[in-house]
Amino acid sequence: MENQQYSNDLEKYFYNNSGRLITKWKHYFEIYDRHFSKYRGKEIVFLEIGVFHGGSLEMWQNYFGPKAKIYGIDIDPRCKAFEKGNIEIHIGSQSDRNFLTDLKKKIPKVDILLDDGGHTMNQMRVSFDELYDHIKDDGLYMCEDMHTCYWLHYGGGHKRTNSFMEYSKNFIDYINAWHSKQNSLTVNKFTKTMHSVHFYDSILAVEKRVMTEPVSLRMGTPSFEEDLGNSGNGLGKKVKKLVNLILQYFRLPSVGID
Numbered sequence: 001m002e003n004q005q006y007s008n009d010l011e012k013y014f015y016n017n018s019g020r021l022i023t024k025w026k027h028y029f030e031i032y033d034r035h036f037s038k039y040r041g042k043e044i045v046f047l048e049i050g051v052f053h054g055g056s057l058e059m060w061q062n063y064f065g066p067k068a069k070i071y072g073i074d075i076d077p078r079c080k081a082f083e084k085g086n087i088e089i090h091i092g093s094q095s096d097r098n099f100l101t102d103l104k105k106k107i108p109k110v111d112i113l114l115d116d117g118g119h120t121m122n123q124m125r126v127s128f129d130e131l132y133d134h135i136k137d138d139g140l141y142m143c144e145d146m147h148t149c150y151w152l153h154y155g156g157g158h159k160r161t162n163s164f165m166e167y168s169k170n171f172i173d174y175i176n177a178w179h180s181k182q183n184s185l186t187v188n189k190f191t192k193t194m195h196s197v198h199f200y201d202s203i204l205a206v207e208k209r210v211m212t213e214p215v216s217l218r219m220g221t222p223s224f225e226e227d228l229g230n231s232g233n234g235l236g237k238k239v240k241k242l243v244n245l246i247l248q249y250f251r252l253p254s255v256g257i258d
């Protein structure tokens with residue numbers, strides 16, 4: 001790519017890389033930079049699952065700067081050879097809970113985790129289950145290549161049970177659980193630790209933050225009297241509420257609510 005205007009430093013590094021091999025999808029660089037740029041130049045801990053030929057770890061070091069500690073995980077023991085300076089590599093499987101438990105004792109809490117490993121449903125799920133709590137309270141969990149969630153040979157399929165995409169869609173409900181009036185959705189660990197969930201083509205980004213119950217505020221003088229929904233026939237209202245409770249139970253659309 002000659003005489004090219006790069007949209008960010010990662011893209012520039014990638015297209016000019018003649019060092020160790022890196023493999024990324026073209027549209028990922030904008031997403032990385034959107035979520036990662038605030039960590040640049042800081043003393044952060046970055047963990048990438050999936051080292052491959054080692055090129056991406058070098059790219060992260062270059063992007064985040066010399067104060068960043070870069071960890072890699074790979075099942076391939078040859079990857080150990082790519083350790084240098086602030087880059088440390090641990091050999092093991094991302095779906096091996098014992099390996100991950102052991103890893104958590106060896107590395108500090110992480111600012112950014114990027115899952116670019118084997119991308120099967122089980123691998124992505126086990127890594128998330130085991131490592132989410134090892135991300136700092138204001139850290140980021142990113143999982144890429146989630147198009148495998150639609151591929152049979154990775155255990156995926158549209159709306160398939162055990163798809164990591166289906167699992168992560170639940171996060172949308174969890175962050176809104178404060179407002180739920182149903183027992184099927186209550187405040188949980190994720191409600192209290194997830195600030196936002198971002199879905200892109202093939203990428204999920206979960207931004208963590210310590211969350212407390214949201215507060216509704218009002219300031220200023222009302223311009224007219226509000227209808228707070230208390231008007232109307234008492235019996236009719238009760239029947240409508242009961243009907244809608246039943247419909248809600250069966251997850252059917254409401255009636256009489258415009």
Ligand SMILES: C[S@@+](CC[C@H](N)C(=O)[O-])C[C@H]1O[C@@H](n2cnc3c(N)ncnc32)[C@H](O)[C@@H]1O
Nearest residue numbers: 022023050052056074075076093094116117118
């Ligand atoms: C897509 S490549 C990683 C690419 C690299 N991050 C890059 O950007 O150049 C996937 C890597 O995941 C590793 N891998 C596959 N299954 C794994 C597992 N169960 N645990 C850890 N790593 C695994 C493979 O050995 C391979 O190196």
